Amino acid sequence: MVSANPASGALLEVKELKRSFGALQAVRGVSFAVRRGETYGLLGPNGAGKTTTISMVAGILRRDGGTVVLDGEPVTTTSVAGRRSIGLVPQDLAIYPDLNARENLTFFGRLYGLGGKDLTRRCAAVLETVGLQDRAGQLVREYSGGMKRRLNIAAGLLHEPKLLILDEPTVGVDPQSRNAILETIERLAGGGLAVLYTTHYMEEAERLCDRIGIVDDGRLVAEGTRAELVRLIGGEDDVRVSATGDLTGAAERVRSVGGVLRVDVVDEGLRLAAEGASGLLTQLVHALDAPGVNVTGIEVREPDLEAVFLGLTGKALRD
Numbered sequence: 001m002v003s004a005n006p007a008s009g010a011l012l013e014v015k016e017l018k019r020s021f022g023a024l025q026a027v028r029g030v031s032f033a034v035r036r037g038e039t040y041g042l043l044g045p046n047g048a049g050k051t052t053t054i055s056m057v058a059g060i061l062r063r064d065g066g067t068v069v070l071d072g073e074p075v076t077t078t079s080v081a082g083r084r085s086i087g088l089v090p091q092d093l094a095i096y097p098d099l100n101a102r103e104n105l106t107f108f109g110r111l112y113g114l115g116g117k118d119l120t121r122r123c124a125a126v127l128e129t130v131g132l133q134d135r136a137g138q139l140v141r142e143y144s145g146g147m148k149r150r151l152n153i154a155a156g157l158l159h160e161p162k163l164l165i166l167d168e169p170t171v172g173v174d175p176q177s178r179n180a181i182l183e184t185i186e187r188l189a190g191g192g193l194a195v196l197y198t199t200h201y202m203e204e205a206e207r208l209c210d211r212i213g214i215v216d217d218g219r220l221v222a223e224g225t226r227a228e229l230v231r232l233i234g235g236e237d238d239v240r241v242s243a244t245g246d247l248t249g250a251a252e253r254v255r256s257v258g259g260v261l262r263v264d265v266v267d268e269g270l271r272l273a274a275e276g277a278s279g280l281l282t283q284l285v286h287a288l289d290a291p292g293v294n295v296t297g298i299e300v301r302e303p304d305l306e307a308v309f310l311g312l313t314g315k316a317l318r319d
Contacts, residue, residue: 011036011194012163017056017066026052028218029066034163039185039195041209043202043305045317049218050198051091054165057196059083071162084112087161089153091168097141101132101151104140105158112159126154130184146177153184164188165196170204182207202305202317212305216313230303233311236261237277238301239284243269246292253287260284269295277302 010033019027027049034040042050055061057068059075059082068075068082075082095104105123109115114122127133130150140148149169156164166185170178185208189195199205205212206226213223222232243250251263251270259280262273274280277300288295309317 009036010034011071012057012196013067013069014053014057015067017053017068018064019052019056019061020064026218027056027063030213030215030218030220031066032213032220032223034194034196036162036194037189037192038210039189039197039208041205041212042196042198042215043200043205043209043212043309043317044215045200045315048200048215050215051167052218053215054088054167054196054198058086058088058165060088084159085162087156087159087164089156089164089166089169091171093148093152095140095148095151095155098139100137100139101127101143101154102136104151105155108155109158114159122158122160126157129157129188130154131180144174144177146173146180149173149177149181150184153181157188161193163194163196167198168200169197170199170201200317202309205305214305214309214312216309216315221312222308226305229305229308233303233308236273236275236303238303239270239272239274239277240268240297240299240301241270241272241284241288241295242297242299243288243293243295245294246290250288250290250293253290254284257283257287 012034014033015031017027017030030053032040042053044050052061056063057075059077059079062077070082070085073079073082099107102123105126106119109119109122127136130153132147132150132154135147140151143151153169170181173181182204185195197208211223211225212229213220222229247265247270251265254260254263254270254272257280259276260272260274264271281298284298306317
């Protein structure tokens with residue numbers, strides 16, 4: 001596994017997690033760490049082992065091997081201190097439709113040991129965090145799917161956890177609700193909360209995550225920042241030049257620009273493969289500025305996490 005190790009002082013340390021279900025090895029020696037204030041994403045297709053991994057991290061599923069330590073406290077299915085510092089937001093909704101939002105949060109708050117003014121304060125605070133303060137008295141069964149997801153997140157924040165674990169929190173919601181959920185998570189991480197986030201949506205991982213672990217077939221095959229992961233597969237940028245005229249001559253001049261790896265003449269202009277293309281734009285424009293060539297646009301497409309996943313595993317992210 002290729003890894004970009006986090007700095008010392010990680011809040012969460014996960015080492016060599018393993019779990020089998022009969023003959024199926026669902027998780028095969030997964031290790032990673034999460035810092036305070038960091039959003040760490042587990043990115044992989046459905047069935048890759050993400051939910052099994054976070055269930056062991058949260059202490060709700062027995063592991064066959066490995067260790068989980070949160071802020072110096074071990075986390076197991078029987079531990080207390082470590083598990084109390086975790087807020088878990090499962091993929092399946094864990095709220096009661098026949099109660100309103102405030103009643104739901106009051107119930108879960110009492111399970112956490114909260115009461116009195118502290119519980120009232122925390123209910124109000126988390127409802128504001130997820131943007132439901134004006135709908136606190138409405139029955140949850142009348143909520144949209146996105147509102148239910150946001151209330152699910154609020155329940156996981158009630159006890160002011162050190163680590164918030166979110167398992168595919170945007171599944172089945174409309175684009176507007178999805179954006180509201182992602183904005184909430186961005187604010188929480190910006191406020192210093194450590195977040196462990198699972199998703200099979202590349203764009204969510206790119207938007208939210210400071211570092212990403214790519215999971216495939218129960219293994220963590222690589223981790224790092226987006227830029228670090230892209231470098232693992234070569235980091236070539238795809239450059240599209242919209243142009244007409246003497247494209248053969250233009251291609252010859254562009255090939256002389258340092259950092260340009262390949263140039264092809266296509267129907268709509270030129271297509272280039274280059275390293276660090278954004279920094280080459282001035283040189284490319286100069287090379288294309290010649291009689292007989294009319295350039296109408298240049299577009300740089302950097303490799304994305306879909307390309308990284310394909311390069312590392314040999315299959316598409318949603319296979």
